[in-house]
Amino acid sequence: MEFAFFPGCMIQVRHPQMEAAVRKTVGTLGIELVDLDGLGCCPDPVFFKSLHKENWLTLAARNLAIAEQAGLDFVTICSGCTETLAEAAHLLNPGGELLERVNAQLAGIGLEYRGTVDARHLITVMRDEVGYDGVRASVTQPLDGVRIAVHYGCHLLKPRDIMRVDDPDHPTIFEDMLRAIGAEPVDHDERVICCGKSCRDCDLPETMTRTILESIHAADVDAMGVICPSCFDSFDTGQLLIARKYDLGFAVPPVYYFQLLALAQGLKPAEVGLDKHKLAPKVLLEKMTVT
Amino acid sequence: MGDDPVKINHRFREQMGLVLEGDGVNYCYQCGACVGDCPSARFSDEFNPRLIMLTVLYGMEEAVVGPESPVWQCSNCFTCFDRCPQDVKPIEVIIALKNLMGERGVVPKGVDRMVDGLLNTGRSAVVTTATHRRRQELGLPPLPELDASQLQRLLVDDVPGKED
Numbered sequence: 259m260e261f262a263f264f265p266g267c268m269i270q271v272r273h274p275q276m277e278a279a280v281r282k283t284v285g286t287l288g289i290e291l292v293d294l295d296g297l298g299c300c301p302d303p304v305f306f307k308s309l310h311k312e313n314w315l316t317l318a319a320r321n322l323a324i325a326e327q328a329g330l331d332f333v334t335i336c337s338g339c340t341e342t343l344a345e346a347a348h349l350l351n352p353g354g355e356l357l358e359r360v361n362a363q364l365a366g367i368g369l370e371y372r373g374t375v376d377a378r379h380l381i382t383v384m385r386d387e388v389g390y391d392g393v394r395a396s397v398t399q400p401l402d403g404v405r406i407a408v409h410y411g412c413h414l415l416k417p418r419d420i421m422r423v424d425d426p427d428h429p430t431i432f433e434d435m436l437r438a439i440g441a442e443p444v445d446h447d448e449r450v451i452c453c454g455k456s457c458r459d460c461d462l463p464e465t466m467t468r469t470i471l472e473s474i475h476a477a478d479v480d481a482m483g484v485i486c487p488s489c490f491d492s493f494d495t496g497q498l499l500i501a502r503k504y505d506l507g508f509a510v511p512p513v514y515y516f517q518l519l520a521l522a523q524g525l526k527p528a529e530v531g532l533d534k535h536k537l538a539p540k541v542l543l544e545k546m547t548v549t
Numbered sequence: 550m551g552d553d554p555v556k557i558n559h560r561f562r563e564q565m566g567l568v569l570e571g572d573g574v575n576y577c578y579q580c581g582a583c584v585g586d587c588p589s590a591r592f593s594d595e596f597n598p599r600l601i602m603l604t605v606l607y608g609m610e611e612a613v614v615g616p617e618s619p620v621w622q623c624s625n626c627f628t629c630f631d632r633c634p635q636d637v638k639p640i641e642v643i644i645a646l647k648n649l650m651g652e653r654g655v656v657p658k659g660v661d662r663m664v665d666g667l668l669n670t671g672r673s674a675v676v677t678t679a680t681h682r683r684r685q686e687l688g689l690p691p692l693p694e695l696d697a698s699q700l701q702r703l704l705v706d707d708v709p710g711k712e713d
Contacts, residue, residue, distance in 0.1 A: 270684075270692060271674035278687040295693065298671040298700050304625050305660045306667060308644055309651035311569045313704045320703060341627075356569075363703050416627035426631060451626075452588045458621040458657040465592045466624070531687055 259387055261333035262325040263291035264343065264377070267299050268487040269336050275531025276487060279516035280335050280380060282530065283523055286396045287388045289380075294328055297321050300342040303413065304456045307342070312359075318346035319360045323371040332377040335516070337486035340421070341413035343377035348420045379414055381485060381515065382423050385431055393438040398524040400440025404545050405479040406518070407444045407510075408432045409470060409493070411486040412452050426450065435515060436483060439522035443483075448473035453492040467492045468500050474510050481513045481539040490514060494536050511539040521546060558608025564649065565605060568708060571645030576635040577602040583629035583639045589622045596622040598629050598639040605642060614649050621647070621657050652708040668704070671695040 269276045284291060299306070300318060307314040321343065325332050334340040350357045352373035361370055378386075384393055415426040424431045427450065433443035454466030471493070474482050484490050493512035500506060513532070520530040527533050527543055566572040583598040584590050590597050596619045604612050613620065620643050629639040650656055667673045676692065684692065 267672040267674045271672060271676050271680050274680070274684045274687055274689055278689055281689070293690070293693070296695070296699070297693070298695060298697070299667050299673045301667060302663075302673045305663050306673070308647035309656065309660065309664050310704075310708060311644060311648055312708075315569070316703045316705075317700055320700070363705065367699050367702055412624070412626040412628075417630040426628075452624040454588070454624055456625040457589060457623070458660065460593060460595075460622045462589055462592055462622055462624065466588055469592075529687075531683075534683075 259288060260290045260292055260330060262294050262328055262330035264332045264334045264339055266336040266339040273487045276514045279514060279520045279530040282525060283516055283519045286523060287392060292330060294324050296324055300339040303338050303342040315346055316360050316363045318342050319350055319364060319371045320369060322347060322375045323364060323369045325375045326372060331375055333380050333383055334377055335380050337411050337413035338488055340377060340379045344420050347375055347377055381431060381435060390434055390438040397439050397522045399522055401522055402440050404441045404542050405444050406436055406441050406481050406483045407446045407474040407477045407479040408449055408483045409489055410450050411489040414485055439519055444477045444479050446473045446477040453489045455488045455492045464500050467496050471497060471510055475508045480541040481511045483515055484512050485515050498536060509537050511537040513539050555607060558610060561608040561610045565645055568645035568648050570638055570641035573637040574602050574605045574642045577637045578635060579603060582632045582634060586628045588626060589624050593622050595619045602639055613646050616655055648708045668701055669697060671697040671700055
Protein backbone atom coordinates (compact mmCIF):
# COMPACT_ATOMS: atom_id res chain seq x y z
CA MET A 259 0.00 0.00 0.00
CA GLU A 260 1.45 3.31 -1.12
CA PHE A 261 0.71 6.59 0.59
CA ALA A 262 2.03 10.13 0.35
CA PHE A 263 3.94 10.69 3.60
CA PHE A 264 3.20 13.83 5.58
CA PRO A 265 5.59 13.88 8.55
CA GLY A 266 4.84 17.51 9.51
CA CYS A 267 7.21 20.20 10.81
CA MET A 268 6.90 19.48 14.52
CA ILE A 269 8.04 15.90 14.01
CA GLN A 270 10.59 16.51 11.22
CA VAL A 271 12.27 19.35 13.08
CA ARG A 272 11.66 18.94 16.80
CA HIS A 273 10.93 15.27 17.24
CA PRO A 274 12.74 13.37 14.49
CA GLN A 275 12.79 10.30 16.77
CA MET A 276 9.08 9.97 15.95
CA GLU A 277 9.73 10.07 12.22
CA ALA A 278 12.49 7.48 12.67
CA ALA A 279 10.14 5.18 14.57
CA VAL A 280 7.57 5.39 11.77
CA ARG A 281 10.00 4.95 8.89
CA LYS A 282 11.63 1.96 10.58
CA THR A 283 8.40 0.11 11.41
CA VAL A 284 5.88 0.53 8.58
CA GLY A 285 7.76 -1.53 5.98
CA THR A 286 7.08 -4.80 7.81
CA LEU A 287 3.39 -3.86 7.85
CA GLY A 288 3.32 -3.61 4.06
CA ILE A 289 2.91 0.17 4.05
CA GLU A 290 5.07 2.19 1.69
CA LEU A 291 5.52 5.88 2.45
CA VAL A 292 6.32 8.04 -0.56
CA ASP A 293 8.18 11.32 0.07
CA LEU A 294 6.83 14.12 -2.12
CA ASP A 295 8.73 17.31 -2.97
CA GLY A 296 7.53 20.73 -1.91
CA LEU A 297 5.25 19.97 1.04
CA GLY A 298 5.00 22.87 3.50
CA CYS A 299 3.54 23.17 7.00
CA CYS A 300 0.09 21.55 7.03
CA PRO A 301 -0.41 24.48 8.22
CA ASP A 302 -0.78 24.56 11.98
CA PRO A 303 -4.46 24.09 12.93
CA VAL A 304 -4.34 26.35 15.96
CA PHE A 305 -2.39 29.59 15.58
CA PHE A 306 -2.09 29.92 11.83
CA LYS A 307 -5.80 29.11 11.47
CA SER A 308 -6.56 31.62 14.24
CA LEU A 309 -4.91 34.48 12.39
CA HIS A 310 -6.28 33.79 8.93
CA LYS A 311 -8.54 30.82 8.25
CA GLU A 312 -8.78 31.37 4.48
CA ASN A 313 -5.01 31.43 4.12
CA TRP A 314 -4.82 28.36 6.34
CA LEU A 315 -7.20 26.58 3.99
CA THR A 316 -5.29 27.67 0.88
CA LEU A 317 -1.93 26.46 2.20
CA ALA A 318 -3.53 23.15 3.18
CA ALA A 319 -5.01 22.89 -0.31
CA ARG A 320 -1.55 23.39 -1.77
CA ASN A 321 -0.34 20.29 0.08
CA LEU A 322 -3.44 18.33 -0.95
CA ALA A 323 -2.87 19.36 -4.58
CA ILE A 324 0.70 18.02 -4.45
CA ALA A 325 -0.57 14.61 -3.25
CA GLU A 326 -3.34 14.68 -5.85
CA GLN A 327 -0.79 15.19 -8.64
CA ALA A 328 1.06 12.11 -7.37
CA GLY A 329 -2.22 10.17 -7.30
CA LEU A 330 -1.85 9.31 -3.61
CA ASP A 331 -3.71 9.84 -0.33
CA PHE A 332 -1.88 11.28 2.65
CA VAL A 333 -0.74 9.34 5.68
CA THR A 334 0.00 11.64 8.61
CA ILE A 335 1.79 10.93 11.89
CA CYS A 336 0.93 14.11 13.82
CA SER A 337 -2.60 14.73 15.09
CA GLY A 338 -2.41 18.43 14.21
CA CYS A 339 -1.47 17.74 10.58
CA THR A 340 -4.22 15.13 10.44
CA GLU A 341 -6.77 17.66 11.67
CA THR A 342 -5.73 20.38 9.24
CA LEU A 343 -5.52 18.17 6.16
CA ALA A 344 -8.70 16.19 6.93
CA GLU A 345 -10.68 19.35 7.72
CA ALA A 346 -9.41 21.10 4.59
CA ALA A 347 -10.23 18.04 2.47
CA HIS A 348 -13.70 18.03 4.04
CA LEU A 349 -14.32 21.74 3.39
CA LEU A 350 -12.96 21.65 -0.16
CA ASN A 351 -15.51 19.33 -1.69
CA PRO A 352 -15.72 19.15 -5.48
CA GLY A 353 -18.10 21.67 -7.01
CA GLY A 354 -18.10 23.84 -3.89
CA GLU A 355 -17.67 27.61 -3.90
CA LEU A 356 -14.85 27.39 -1.36
CA LEU A 357 -12.82 25.10 -3.61
CA GLU A 358 -13.28 27.57 -6.45
CA ARG A 359 -12.01 30.42 -4.27
CA VAL A 360 -8.98 28.43 -3.11
CA ASN A 361 -8.18 27.40 -6.67
CA ALA A 362 -8.18 31.03 -7.78
CA GLN A 363 -5.26 31.46 -5.35
CA LEU A 364 -3.53 28.19 -6.27
CA ALA A 365 -3.61 29.17 -9.95
CA GLY A 366 -1.08 31.88 -9.11
CA ILE A 367 1.56 29.19 -8.52
CA GLY A 368 0.33 26.88 -11.28
CA LEU A 369 -1.54 24.42 -9.08
CA GLU A 370 -5.11 23.19 -8.96
CA TYR A 371 -6.87 21.03 -6.38
CA ARG A 372 -9.79 18.90 -7.60
CA GLY A 373 -10.90 17.71 -4.17
CA THR A 374 -9.98 14.03 -4.34
CA VAL A 375 -7.37 13.49 -1.61
CA ASP A 376 -7.98 11.85 1.75
CA ALA A 377 -5.75 12.36 4.78
CA ARG A 378 -5.66 9.82 7.61
CA HIS A 379 -3.42 9.22 10.59
CA LEU A 380 -1.12 6.22 10.29
CA ILE A 381 -2.73 4.51 13.31
CA THR A 382 -6.10 4.61 11.52
CA VAL A 383 -4.59 3.24 8.31
CA MET A 384 -2.95 0.45 10.32
CA ARG A 385 -6.27 -0.52 11.90
CA ASP A 386 -8.25 -0.36 8.67
CA GLU A 387 -5.75 -1.64 6.11
CA VAL A 388 -3.33 -3.83 8.09
CA GLY A 389 -5.57 -4.90 10.98
CA TYR A 390 -4.65 -5.66 14.58
CA ASP A 391 -3.65 -9.21 13.63
CA GLY A 392 -1.36 -7.85 10.93
CA VAL A 393 0.30 -5.55 13.47
CA ARG A 394 0.58 -8.46 15.92
CA ALA A 395 2.26 -10.56 13.23
CA SER A 396 5.05 -7.95 12.91
CA VAL A 397 5.99 -8.25 16.60
CA THR A 398 9.10 -10.16 17.64
CA GLN A 399 9.54 -8.76 21.17
CA PRO A 400 6.07 -8.31 22.68
CA LEU A 401 5.83 -5.72 25.46
CA ASP A 402 4.77 -8.37 27.96
CA GLY A 403 3.83 -6.98 31.35
CA VAL A 404 4.37 -3.36 30.32
CA ARG A 405 1.58 -1.18 31.72
CA ILE A 406 0.74 1.87 29.63
CA ALA A 407 -1.86 4.59 30.19
CA VAL A 408 -3.06 6.31 27.06
CA HIS A 409 -3.44 10.01 26.38
CA TYR A 410 -5.51 10.36 23.20
CA GLY A 411 -5.21 14.10 22.62
CA CYS A 412 -7.90 15.94 20.68
CA HIS A 413 -7.16 16.13 17.01
CA LEU A 414 -6.78 12.44 16.26
CA LEU A 415 -10.48 11.97 17.05
CA LYS A 416 -12.30 15.31 16.79
CA PRO A 417 -14.33 16.57 15.05
CA ARG A 418 -15.81 13.08 14.90
CA ASP A 419 -17.47 13.24 11.47
CA ILE A 420 -14.42 14.77 9.82
CA MET A 421 -11.76 12.60 11.44
CA ARG A 422 -13.78 9.33 11.09
CA VAL A 423 -11.53 7.41 13.48
CA ASP A 424 -13.38 6.33 16.60
CA ASP A 425 -15.95 7.44 19.17
CA PRO A 426 -14.18 10.47 20.71
CA ASP A 427 -15.84 9.89 24.09
CA HIS A 428 -15.12 6.17 24.27
CA PRO A 429 -12.23 5.47 21.91
CA THR A 430 -10.45 2.10 21.87
CA ILE A 431 -8.10 2.30 18.86
CA PHE A 432 -5.00 3.25 20.89
CA GLU A 433 -5.58 0.59 23.56
CA ASP A 434 -6.27 -2.01 20.86
CA MET A 435 -3.00 -1.07 19.11
CA LEU A 436 -1.16 -1.47 22.44
CA ARG A 437 -2.66 -4.94 22.95
CA ALA A 438 -1.52 -5.83 19.42
CA ILE A 439 2.11 -5.29 20.50
CA GLY A 440 1.69 -7.16 23.77
CA ALA A 441 1.41 -4.21 26.18
CA GLU A 442 -1.26 -3.85 28.83
CA PRO A 443 -3.34 -0.67 28.38
CA VAL A 444 -4.40 0.79 31.73
CA ASP A 445 -7.50 2.95 32.06
CA HIS A 446 -7.42 6.27 33.91
CA ASP A 447 -9.92 9.05 34.65
CA GLU A 448 -8.70 11.72 32.22
CA ARG A 449 -7.73 9.78 29.12
CA VAL A 450 -9.75 11.91 26.67
CA ILE A 451 -9.29 15.46 27.97
CA CYS A 452 -7.11 18.04 26.24
CA CYS A 453 -3.46 18.52 27.28
CA GLY A 454 -4.02 22.29 27.13
CA LYS A 455 -1.11 23.05 24.81
CA SER A 456 -3.11 25.45 22.63
CA CYS A 457 -4.51 27.71 25.37
CA ARG A 458 -2.84 31.13 25.55
CA ASP A 459 -2.61 33.95 28.09
CA CYS A 460 -3.66 31.83 31.07
CA ASP A 461 -2.69 28.97 33.41
CA LEU A 462 -4.81 26.42 31.59
CA PRO A 463 -1.97 24.52 29.84
CA GLU A 464 -0.30 23.59 33.12
CA THR A 465 -3.61 22.95 34.89
CA MET A 466 -4.81 20.52 32.23
CA THR A 467 -1.45 18.80 31.80
CA ARG A 468 -1.09 18.41 35.56
CA THR A 469 -4.62 16.98 35.88
CA ILE A 470 -3.78 14.31 33.31
CA LEU A 471 -0.40 13.54 34.87
CA GLU A 472 -1.99 13.04 38.30
CA SER A 473 -4.67 10.82 36.78
CA ILE A 474 -2.02 8.67 35.08
CA HIS A 475 0.20 8.55 38.14
CA ALA A 476 -2.75 7.20 40.16
CA ALA A 477 -3.10 4.38 37.60
CA ASP A 478 0.37 3.06 38.49
CA VAL A 479 1.85 2.55 35.03
CA ASP A 480 5.29 2.19 33.45
CA ALA A 481 4.78 4.90 30.82
CA MET A 482 2.15 7.01 29.12
CA GLY A 483 1.38 6.47 25.45
CA VAL A 484 0.95 9.50 23.20
CA ILE A 485 0.19 9.82 19.51
CA CYS A 486 0.69 13.57 18.98
CA PRO A 487 3.93 15.62 19.11
CA SER A 488 2.18 18.61 20.70
CA CYS A 489 0.85 16.46 23.53
CA PHE A 490 4.34 14.97 23.81
CA ASP A 491 5.74 18.47 24.42
CA SER A 492 3.21 19.03 27.18
CA PHE A 493 4.21 15.83 28.93
CA ASP A 494 7.94 16.07 28.24
CA THR A 495 9.33 19.61 28.73
CA GLY A 496 5.92 20.68 30.07
CA GLN A 497 6.06 18.02 32.76
CA LEU A 498 9.54 19.10 33.86
CA LEU A 499 8.29 22.66 34.42
CA ILE A 500 5.17 21.51 36.23
CA ALA A 501 7.10 19.05 38.41
CA ARG A 502 9.36 21.87 39.57
CA LYS A 503 6.60 24.42 40.10
CA TYR A 504 4.18 22.11 41.95
CA ASP A 505 6.70 19.75 43.51
CA LEU A 506 4.95 16.80 41.88
CA GLY A 507 7.20 14.12 43.36
CA PHE A 508 6.65 11.67 40.50
CA ALA A 509 7.44 11.39 36.81
CA VAL A 510 5.39 9.83 34.04
CA PRO A 511 7.54 9.22 30.93
CA PRO A 512 5.67 9.90 27.67
CA VAL A 513 6.36 7.59 24.72
CA TYR A 514 5.08 7.94 21.15
CA TYR A 515 3.12 4.89 20.00
CA PHE A 516 5.40 4.11 17.08
CA GLN A 517 8.46 4.03 19.35
CA LEU A 518 6.69 1.29 21.29
CA LEU A 519 5.90 -0.52 18.04
CA ALA A 520 9.58 -0.24 17.12
CA LEU A 521 10.65 -1.89 20.41
CA ALA A 522 8.09 -4.62 19.82
CA GLN A 523 9.56 -5.18 16.37
CA GLY A 524 12.99 -5.69 17.95
CA LEU A 525 14.57 -2.30 17.34
CA LYS A 526 16.95 -0.88 19.94
CA PRO A 527 15.82 2.15 22.02
CA ALA A 528 18.57 4.34 20.52
CA GLU A 529 17.40 3.58 16.99
CA VAL A 530 14.18 5.46 17.74
CA GLY A 531 15.70 8.11 20.01
CA LEU A 532 14.39 6.73 23.30
CA ASP A 533 17.85 7.28 24.80
CA LYS A 534 17.45 11.05 24.25
CA HIS A 535 14.14 11.59 26.03
CA LYS A 536 14.22 14.03 28.94
CA LEU A 537 12.07 11.62 30.93
CA ALA A 538 13.45 8.20 30.07
CA PRO A 539 10.97 5.31 30.24
CA LYS A 540 13.36 3.33 32.46
CA VAL A 541 10.92 0.82 33.93
CA LEU A 542 9.51 0.03 30.52
CA LEU A 543 12.99 -0.61 29.08
CA GLU A 544 14.01 -2.68 32.10
CA LYS A 545 10.93 -4.84 31.72
CA MET A 546 11.88 -5.44 28.12
CA THR A 547 15.57 -5.87 29.01
CA VAL A 548 16.59 -3.94 25.92
CA THR A 549 18.65 -1.25 27.65
CA MET B 550 -25.08 44.12 30.71
CA GLY B 551 -26.58 46.79 32.97
CA ASP B 552 -30.17 48.03 33.18
CA ASP B 553 -30.22 49.72 29.80
CA PRO B 554 -32.24 48.07 27.07
CA VAL B 555 -30.08 45.74 25.01
CA LYS B 556 -29.17 47.10 21.62
CA ILE B 557 -27.85 44.56 19.18
CA ASN B 558 -24.82 45.59 17.16
CA HIS B 559 -25.84 44.24 13.79
CA ARG B 560 -22.80 45.66 12.05
CA PHE B 561 -20.53 43.36 14.08
CA ARG B 562 -22.85 40.41 13.44
CA GLU B 563 -22.60 41.06 9.72
CA GLN B 564 -18.83 41.29 9.95
CA MET B 565 -18.70 37.89 11.70
CA GLY B 566 -20.89 36.46 8.95
CA LEU B 567 -18.21 37.26 6.40
CA VAL B 568 -15.50 35.22 8.13
CA LEU B 569 -15.45 31.57 7.12
CA GLU B 570 -17.87 29.67 9.42
CA GLY B 571 -18.29 32.75 11.63
CA ASP B 572 -22.01 32.78 10.78
CA GLY B 573 -22.79 29.51 12.59
CA VAL B 574 -23.43 31.55 15.73
CA ASN B 575 -26.77 32.68 14.26
CA TYR B 576 -28.19 29.23 14.94
CA CYS B 577 -27.19 29.21 18.63
CA TYR B 578 -30.20 28.79 20.93
CA GLN B 579 -28.15 28.95 24.11
CA CYS B 580 -28.69 25.34 25.26
CA GLY B 581 -25.24 25.10 26.82
CA ALA B 582 -24.33 21.68 25.37
CA CYS B 583 -20.96 23.21 24.46
CA VAL B 584 -20.13 23.91 28.11
CA GLY B 585 -20.44 20.57 29.90
CA ASP B 586 -17.36 18.87 28.49
CA CYS B 587 -15.38 22.00 27.58
CA PRO B 588 -11.99 21.55 29.30
CA SER B 589 -11.33 25.30 29.37
CA ALA B 590 -14.71 25.97 31.01
CA ARG B 591 -13.98 23.20 33.51
CA PHE B 592 -10.77 24.83 34.69
CA SER B 593 -11.35 28.56 34.05
CA ASP B 594 -14.12 30.80 35.39
CA GLU B 595 -13.45 33.25 32.57
CA PHE B 596 -14.14 30.90 29.67
CA ASN B 597 -17.62 29.74 28.75
CA PRO B 598 -18.42 29.00 25.08
CA ARG B 599 -22.17 29.56 25.54
CA LEU B 600 -21.55 33.03 26.94
CA ILE B 601 -19.11 33.81 24.14
CA MET B 602 -21.83 32.85 21.61
CA LEU B 603 -24.35 35.06 23.47
CA THR B 604 -21.92 37.96 23.50
CA VAL B 605 -21.44 37.62 19.75
CA LEU B 606 -25.21 37.44 19.23
CA TYR B 607 -25.56 40.75 21.05
CA GLY B 608 -22.70 42.09 18.96
CA MET B 609 -20.76 43.15 22.05
CA GLU B 610 -17.63 43.58 20.02
CA GLU B 611 -15.21 44.86 22.63
CA ALA B 612 -15.88 41.91 24.99
CA VAL B 613 -15.04 39.28 22.35
CA VAL B 614 -12.41 40.89 20.14
CA GLY B 615 -10.95 43.50 22.51
CA PRO B 616 -7.74 42.95 24.48
CA GLU B 617 -9.63 41.32 27.40
CA SER B 618 -11.36 38.75 25.21
CA PRO B 619 -11.28 35.25 26.75
CA VAL B 620 -11.14 33.47 23.37
CA TRP B 621 -7.44 32.57 23.59
CA GLN B 622 -8.26 30.33 26.54
CA CYS B 623 -10.00 27.98 24.08
CA SER B 624 -8.12 24.67 23.98
CA ASN B 625 -9.09 24.01 20.35
CA CYS B 626 -10.23 20.52 21.33
CA PHE B 627 -13.35 20.44 19.10
CA THR B 628 -15.57 18.95 21.81
CA CYS B 629 -18.12 21.77 21.36
CA PHE B 630 -18.08 21.14 17.61
CA ASP B 631 -19.24 17.57 18.26
CA ARG B 632 -21.72 18.42 21.05
CA CYS B 633 -23.64 21.29 19.44
CA PRO B 634 -27.13 20.16 18.32
CA GLN B 635 -27.42 23.22 16.06
CA ASP B 636 -24.18 22.78 14.14
CA VAL B 637 -23.01 26.18 15.38
CA LYS B 638 -19.42 24.89 15.62
CA PRO B 639 -18.60 27.19 18.56
CA ILE B 640 -14.86 26.54 18.08
CA GLU B 641 -15.07 27.86 14.51
CA VAL B 642 -16.98 30.95 15.72
CA ILE B 643 -14.20 31.48 18.26
CA ILE B 644 -11.60 31.07 15.49
CA ALA B 645 -13.52 33.64 13.42
CA LEU B 646 -13.27 36.03 16.39
CA LYS B 647 -9.52 35.39 16.54
CA ASN B 648 -9.28 36.12 12.81
CA LEU B 649 -10.85 39.52 13.46
CA MET B 650 -8.43 40.09 16.36
CA GLY B 651 -5.55 39.17 14.06
CA GLU B 652 -6.74 41.76 11.57
CA ARG B 653 -6.79 44.37 14.35
CA GLY B 654 -3.41 43.32 15.72
CA VAL B 655 -4.82 42.19 19.09
CA VAL B 656 -3.16 38.78 19.51
CA PRO B 657 -1.17 37.22 22.35
CA LYS B 658 2.59 37.52 22.25
CA GLY B 659 4.22 34.70 20.36
CA VAL B 660 1.28 33.86 18.11
CA ASP B 661 2.16 36.35 15.37
CA ARG B 662 5.86 35.51 15.74
CA MET B 663 5.11 31.84 15.17
CA VAL B 664 2.98 32.64 12.13
CA ASP B 665 5.67 34.95 10.70
CA GLY B 666 8.23 32.19 11.14
CA LEU B 667 5.99 29.77 9.31
CA LEU B 668 5.58 32.16 6.38
CA ASN B 669 9.30 32.95 6.21
CA THR B 670 10.46 29.33 6.25
CA GLY B 671 7.43 27.24 5.31
CA ARG B 672 7.72 25.42 8.64
CA SER B 673 6.14 26.01 12.04
CA ALA B 674 9.24 24.80 13.91
CA VAL B 675 12.67 26.41 13.95
CA VAL B 676 15.42 24.41 12.24
CA THR B 677 18.81 24.48 13.99
CA THR B 678 22.12 22.70 13.47
CA ALA B 679 21.00 20.25 16.15
CA THR B 680 18.01 19.34 13.97
CA HIS B 681 20.28 18.18 11.14
CA ARG B 682 22.59 16.32 13.52
CA ARG B 683 19.77 14.47 15.24
CA ARG B 684 18.18 13.50 11.95
CA GLN B 685 21.52 12.14 10.77
CA GLU B 686 22.08 10.18 14.00
CA LEU B 687 18.68 8.57 13.58
CA GLY B 688 19.42 7.60 9.97
CA LEU B 689 16.80 9.97 8.54
CA PRO B 690 17.00 11.68 5.15
CA PRO B 691 18.02 15.37 5.17
CA LEU B 692 15.18 17.85 5.63
CA PRO B 693 13.59 18.48 2.24
CA GLU B 694 14.20 21.84 0.57
CA LEU B 695 11.24 24.17 0.77
CA ASP B 696 10.54 27.31 -1.25
CA ALA B 697 8.63 29.50 1.19
CA SER B 698 8.01 32.16 -1.48
CA GLN B 699 5.47 29.76 -3.03
CA LEU B 700 3.51 29.86 0.20
CA GLN B 701 3.76 33.64 0.49
CA ARG B 702 2.39 34.09 -3.04
CA LEU B 703 -0.79 32.24 -2.02
CA LEU B 704 -1.79 34.58 0.77
CA VAL B 705 -4.54 37.15 0.71
CA ASP B 706 -3.99 40.09 3.05
CA ASP B 707 -7.42 40.90 4.36
CA VAL B 708 -9.57 38.84 6.64
CA PRO B 709 -13.09 38.91 5.15
CA GLY B 710 -15.18 41.20 7.31
CA LYS B 711 -12.37 43.66 7.82
CA GLU B 712 -13.47 47.19 8.59
CA ASP B 713 -12.58 49.62 5.80
